[in-house]
Amino acid sequence: MNDLRFLLQLAGVRRRDLILSILAGSVTLISALSLTVLSGWLITRAWQMPPILDLGVAITAVRGLGISRAVFRYLDRLVSHRVALGATTRLRPALFQAVSTDPTGRAHTLSRGETLTRLGSDVDRVADFIVRSVIPAGVALTLSVLAVLGAFLLHPFAALMLAAGFCVTGLAVPWLVLRAHRSAQAVATADSFVTALDDQLLHRSEFAVAGLSSARIDATISASRRSSNALVKAERPLAWASLVEQLGVGFSVACILAVGLLFYPGEPTWLGMLILLPLAAFEAHGPLATAAIHAADARDAARRLRELTAPDTATGTLIPPTMEIEAAELELTRGEKIWNLTVPFGSRHLITGASGIGKTSLLLTLAGLIPSRSGQCTIGGIPVEQINPSWLREHVHAHPEDEWIFATTIRENLLVAAPMASESLMREVLDAVGLGAFELDQLLPAGADSLSSGQRRRLLLARALCSDAEVLLLDEPTEHTSHEDAQRFLNMLLEQPLPGARAERTVIVVTHEPEAAKPR
Incomplete structure (x- = not known):
């Protein structure tokens, strides 16, 4: 299919x-x-x-x-x-x-x-x-068949000429237009002009200081010229398509007119119908190029x-005997760092580093959501790609930094990760992350825009703690919070008893602010 x-x-x-x-x-x-x-x-x-x-x-x-x-x-x-x-x-x-x-x-x-x-x-x-x-x-196929049958009743040669015209406008013209469309798409994909123009506009001050303004402008102009020439070349079949369409219609009408003159039976009404039939019949073929x-x-x-x-027929079926996570010579799809770590069940692990080294990709790889480039990631000694994905989604939760806040109540936003969470559990977690003043039924009409950036991070952290997963992978849980709150949250996640559905579970936290974990 x-x-x-x-x-x-x-x-x-x-x-x-x-x-x-x-x-x-x-x-x-x-x-x-x-x-x-x-x-x-x-x-x-x-x-x-x-x-x-x-x-x-x-x-x-x-x-x-x-x-x-x-x-x-x-x-x-x-x-x-x-x-x-x-x-x-x-x-x-x-x-x-x-x-x-x-x-x-x-x-x-x-x-x-x-x-x-x-x-x-x-x-x-x-x-x-x-x-x-x-x-x-x-519609074009239906009308073409009826028009050819009608022309056949008037004269078989007229039907033959009309069918030939339909083949041109219904097959050749759409093929030429589609070819031009594909070429234009390829040109747009490979177009360097937009990138060059964006660089010139965004970094024009730096180029001016470095004395590169003229060279960069010339390069942008050259990229624009190449782009225009490539687009003209790619869309040239459109001109041919228009020409072929007009020639096809005109040739068919002329041939049918010649048939009428050659085989005129002396009946003006026959000639009138024969001449006007092809003019109306080609109307159905007008949208075929766009189609x-x-x-x-x-x-x-x-x-x-x-x-x-x-x-996905390639998903695994195995269930890990333990929850120990290990990464060996793990190279991610993003970032150049090679990762090696061992995280026994119940331990807390903090990963710090500059933005762009692949911390978020590491979490997603540990959760089995994206593949690694090389190396191995295992849970209980079993590679994550061989683990039953349903089991993995239930027991290992990755909470990315851009996790969505829905335009509904705080209660419903927490239930996303823990559908069976009790009201007392949700209240405990909200208190732990500093949102105790919020009611569970408080509506967030604009989703994340109904909260400040810090409140959004707290709500996402509360959502993670409400879940029953044995492993929590938290991406930047202290982002947009004060230093004191960030330090308190990290201490809670890494040192103190965990609030929420599980007091004992594996927690891996990544942050690009290592200073947040240090007391002032």
Whole structure:
């Protein structure tokens, strides 16, 4: 099953919903096609000046088709957007549920911006795929078949010329546009101009002092020129696509006109319908170039979303006999430091160092959330990648510095880590971290923005202490607190009896402020 079909099923999009949307769009353009062909008949028939009653049905039909086209277009938009918006409404909760319950914790390998892109614009691209790719392609196919059949009834050669034109506008043009789109994406990915411009604007004072302003400006101009030239080259197929589309339509119309002149049976109405039929038939092929672009973008988005939700068949199944954590010659994906440490169960461990050496990556690696570059990380002698991920998520909790504060009550924010925590436990922990003045049912309407930076750190620390995990991995728990409070928190975490759900557990704390652990 391909990625797009998988996501459409996950979003609850049924085949009959898509067929109904395609039929609604097809009826709209069938009305337009019928209106054009009937108008051709009416014009040529009226030119023969028959009795007015002979034209009554045709005149009424033209008026009815003109009105029905707008009505059917409105119904088409209602039906298609109902399918697409319903899909996004079901898809986002399904993705969020899959990510939040994923025992492998793959979402931790993404930045917050990447996660927002997955659940935001990537889901929107799947909806765009329905409205701007699947439905237009289905409508174009339906109308093309009907138009060719109609042309065949007028003359077989006309049907052949019309089918050839449809192959050009429905296949060749979208292929050229998609090729240009892919080339433009590659150019944008490799574009160095934005980086050069950002450096020039951000560090212009330093460049001026160093006497490098002119050289850096010239380099930025050169990067801009290269970027523009590459983009023009990448989008050149768009010009060819436009030319091919116009030539395809014009050639088909000219050939059909030649068929009409060569095989004219002496009936003006036949000629009028034959000439106007291709002019209206190509209307359905107008959105196909854009449909190809949206389909390509949706395919990329679907691949990323499926990677986020697909079950990981490589997860481990073992359960460690003990909770001793050990890292041996561990090289992380970020930072150049090689880590070696042994942390027996129940011990407290403080890791200090400058920002950027990989302290946060170490915690995430110890928790089995991201892989290491080399070396080994074990719990109870078993490599973390071989441990059952569900067990690991339950017994080892990593609390990153940017952990989320939800726009709900303090109680609900604590229950995120400990769904079964009692009220007395939550009150004890809040008192321990200096938030005793807050009520459990106090609402945080703006999430983290409802608190100061120090209060946010205290609430996150309280959340960690409420959990029942045997191992707590805490990232910068004293950030944005005063020196006295930071020292008190570190003493509580490293020396004193722990408040919270477990008095005895392993605690590993990382901080870039070693002075916070030293009394003044």
